[in-house]
Amino acid sequence: MSIRRKVIGTLAIPVIVGVILEAICLAHGQNVITNMKSFNNFVVYTAIVMITTMALSINLNSGRFDFSLGSMAALSAVIGAKISYALLGGGSGSAYLMLAITIASGALLGLASGCVYVILRIPPIITSLGVTLIYEGVLYTITGGKYVMTEVQNVSMSGFVGTWIHAAVLILLIVVFVIFLFDHTRFGYNYNALRSGQKVAVNTGIREVPNAVGCYVVCGALMGIVGFLNAARNTNINGGQLNFGSIAIMFTAFLPMFIGSYIGRFSNDKLGYLLAAVCMSLLNSTFAVFSNSITASVQSIINAVLLVVFLIYLNNEDLLTRLFVTRGKQAGA
Amino acid sequence: MEAGSEKTKQLLITLLPVLALAVLFILFCTFVKAKGYRLDIYLKTIFNQGVVLAVVATGAIFIYTLGSFDISLGAATLFAATVGVLTYNATENFPLMILAIFGTAVACSLFSSILASAFHIPAFVTTVAMLSVLSAVSAQIITTKGGALGGIGIPKTLVKPLDNPPFKITLLAIFFLVCFFVFQLTKIGRRQKFIGGNPVCARLTGIPYNKYAIIAFTMAGIGVGLGAFLTLVYTPSVTTTTASGIGMNIFVAIVFGGMPISGGARSRIHAALIGGFSYILLNNILELALEGSSAYGITQIVSAVFFLAVVCVTSMNYRTDLLPR
Numbered sequence: 001m002s003i004r005r006k007v008i009g010t011l012a013i014p015v016i017v018g019v020i021l022e023a024i025c026l027a028h029g030q031n032v033i034t035n036m037k038s039f040n041n042f043v044v045y046t047a048i049v050m051i052t053t054m055a056l057s058i059n060l061n062s063g064r065f066d067f068s069l070g071s072m073a074a075l076s077a078v079i080g081a082k083i084s085y086a087l088l089g090g091g092s093g094s095a096y097l098m099l100a101i102t103i104a105s106g107a108l109l110g111l112a113s114g115c116v117y118v119i120l121r122i123p124p125i126i127t128s129l130g131v132t133l134i135y136e137g138v139l140y141t142i143t144g145g146k147y148v149m150t151e152v153q154n155v156s157m158s159g160f161v162g163t164w165i166h167a168a169v170l171i172l173l174i175v176v177f178v179i180f181l182f183d184h185t186r187f188g189y190n191y192n193a194l195r196s197g198q199k200v201a202v203n204t205g206i207r208e209v210p211n212a213v214g215c216y217v218v219c220g221a222l223m224g225i226v227g228f229l230n231a232a233r234n235t236n237i238n239g240g241q242l243n244f245g246s247i248a249i250m251f252t253a254f255l256p257m258f259i260g261s262y263i264g265r266f267s268n269d270k271l272g273y274l275l276a277a278v279c280m281s282l283l284n285s286t287f288a289v290f291s292n293s294i295t296a297s298v299q300s301i302i303n304a305v306l307l308v309v310f311l312i313y314l315n316n317e318d319l320l321t322r323l324f325v326t327r328g329k330q331a332g333a
Numbered sequence: 334m335e336a337g338s339e340k341t342k343q344l345l346i347t348l349l350p351v352l353a354l355a356v357l358f359i360l361f362c363t364f365v366k367a368k369g370y371r372l373d374i375y376l377k378t379i380f381n382q383g384v385v386l387a388v389v390a391t392g393a394i395f396i397y398t399l400g401s402f403d404i405s406l407g408a409a410t411l412f413a414a415t416v417g418v419l420t421y422n423a424t425e426n427f428p429l430m431i432l433a434i435f436g437t438a439v440a441c442s443l444f445s446s447i448l449a450s451a452f453h454i455p456a457f458v459t460t461v462a463m464l465s466v467l468s469a470v471s472a473q474i475i476t477t478k479g480g481a482l483g484g485i486g487i488p489k490t491l492v493k494p495l496d497n498p499p500f501k502i503t504l505l506a507i508f509f510l511v512c513f514f515v516f517q518l519t520k521i522g523r524r525q526k527f528i529g530g531n532p533v534c535a536r537l538t539g540i541p542y543n544k545y546a547i548i549a550f551t552m553a554g555i556g557v558g559l560g561a562f563l564t565l566v567y568t569p570s571v572t573t574t575t576a577s578g579i580g581m582n583i584f585v586a587i588v589f590g591g592m593p594i595s596g597g598a599r600s601r602i603h604a605a606l607i608g609g610f611s612y613i614l615l616n617n618i619l620e621l622a623l624e625g626s627s628a629y630g631i632t633q634i635v636s637a638v639f640f641l642a643v644v645c646v647t648s649m650n651y652r653t654d655l656l657p658r
Contacts, residue, residue, distance in 0.1 A: 062658070063658035064658060067581075116641070117656070118656060120641065120644070120645050121648075121653075121656065121657060122641075122644050122645060122648050122657060123593070123594055123595060123657045123658065124658065125584075125594055126584075126588055126594055126641075126644055127641065129581070129584055129585060129588075129637075129640070130637045130638075130640050130641040130644075131637075132637075133633050133634070133636065133637030134633075134634050134637045134638065136630075136633060137629075137630040137631065137632070137633035137634035137637065138630065138634065139630070140629055140630030140633065141630035141631055141634070142630075145629065145630070198655055198656075198658070199655060202654075202655055208655065208656055209656070212656055242629055242630070242633055243578045243581070243582075243633070244578065244581040247581070251461055251464070251465065254458065254461055295473065296469075297469035297470065297472050297473040298469070298473075300466070300468070300469035301465070301466050301469050301470070303465060304461075304462040304463075304465035304466045304469075305462075305466075307458070307461070307462050308448065308454070308458075308459065311452070311454045311455075311458055312452040312454060315452060315453040316452060316453060
């Protein structure tokens with residue numbers, strides 16, 4: 001594939017999405033990003049979507065369906081908020097401390113989730129159901145089912161998401177880390193081998209258990225960051241998410257995951273997830289521009305329709321290409 | 334000798350969900366009596382909670398048998414009930430309301446499967462999309478017509494005569510027997526198990542996946558319709574949270590009933606019935622044992638640990654060297 005085609009293939013979707021959404025906004029006398037505040041929100045939301053998508057894709061691409069992502073994000077954020085508040089009382093540097101604790105607790109929760117999977121040796125979709133219920137139960141017990149607010153409402157936290165720089169640095173660090181880990185280390189080579197041919201990979205001597213547990217740890221740490229960013233952005237954490245109330249977060253990552261995988265054909269799937277997250281964030285910013293006329297229900301419907309339409313294209317690409325080529329030939333003749 | 338002990342072990346594992354249900358039932362009765370509460374009222378509550386989950390999950394067994402799953406069933410139940418209420422309020426015609434409920438439920442289910450079949454999309458992705466769409470549309474209707482907290486409803490007097498155990502048991506029994514017949518005694522069930530067990534082999538032997546997927550989703554749709562109707566019979570109003578937990582509870586119920594989520598030959602039509610009631614009983618026992626709102630979290634933790642333990646024991650014979658996916 002030529003470099004020109006790679007560049008065009010990689011940038012086509014985000015550019016087209018950006019142009020269409022900006023045109024829609026301009027037609028109504030507005031812009032997708034109207035001021036610095038909306039730009040900050042745009043970058044923070046891009047970070048949230050990108051990291052969630054990466055966390056979802058790590059296990060899903062290996063055939064492991066994980067419902068526990070949302071519960072890991074919420075529980076690790078609560079742990080981080082409680083400990084950082086106890087140590088610094090919401091003072092200077094508490095956001096950085098909370099971020100560090102949240103990542104560590106997220107990684108530990110991921111480790112526990114991975115251990116349950118490899119020890120019980122039951123399908124991951126089932127273990128993730130059990131783990132989700134356990135984490136939600138722990139979350140409810142810690143918070144008493146209430147919103148956690150005092151611990152996350154301080155200058156340090158609002159300052160963290162009050163500028164795009166922190167989110168941009170996180171995006172950069174995570175993209176570099178994930179690309180390095182999954183594309184340039186032994187762990188990543190093993191992961192890709194297990195993903196493409198589990199039996200063959202195991203027969204060649206690749207140790208599947210540490211690799212699977214490692215994936216869960218990385219997912220947990222990533223979801224910890226998502227939990228932190230959501231807490232800072234929403235200025236609260238919902239502690240009453242019982243009976244699978246936390247799983248909705250993973251559904252927001254399906255569309256960017258598929259778009260990212262498509263973009264990844266031309267460059268790198270991790271870069272694809274970033275660009276897909278940019279698209280989703282542009283869409284979210286457009287929804288914010290039209291918040292008076294587009295309700296949350298309509299937004300959900302639009303997102304669902306986009307997901308289906310994109311998948312229809314993705315799964316029938318060959319058919320559509322053949323159709324257009326035939327028509328082109330007929331027109332030429 | 335070894336074959337005999339293996340047979341006994343298999344039998345025990347097969348009977349374990351039934352034994353667990355019996356033990357849970359005895360425990361529940363003991364707890365209620367020990368607390369000095371009225372057992373008849375508690376049993377009625379359990380039955381009303383369990384019957385909706387059991388019918389929806391029994392229909393869903395057909396989808397799970399194929400190795401697929403549908404997480405939009407809870408949202409479809411809410412949407413079907415919402416359309417039923419709207420229909421009755423517009424026409425005041427009870428049979429038409431029932432028809433609207435079942436029509437909507439089957440249409441939603443079929444839409445997912447036809448979309449997946451026609452455009453070659455993984456079925457679970459279409460159900461994710463349906464979950465969003467159905468929840469959003471229902472929420473929009475309910476909040477527009479009745480306010481977020483109040484919800485919309487039909488007159489209580491309309492369904493009061495039907496809100497009794499004999500009627501519900503009859504409905505449950507009829508639906509279960511129909512499902513049992515289709516699943517166990519016709520080629521539909523056998524072929525669905527074959528597809529779930531080995532889709533490539535099934536395709537090579539000429540079994541059309543799409544046809545059996547559509548049948549599976551239709552059966553699930555009927556279950557959803559029945560679930561929506563029974564929900565309205567028990568509580569004649571619909572809010573945005575009605576049936577919200579059903580979609581995920583089906584997973585737990587099916588696994589509790591001793592059936593693998595991956596479907597195939599080990600699929601059991603009775604799994605949803607046994608598992609559904611077991612799960613409801615377990616949750617109620619734990620709530621009785623740990624009274625108070627702060628105990629909800631602990632109840633869920635214990636329930637989840639019990640769930641994982643049951644799955645671990647029932648799947649003991651099916652372990653492979655590779656990690657399952």
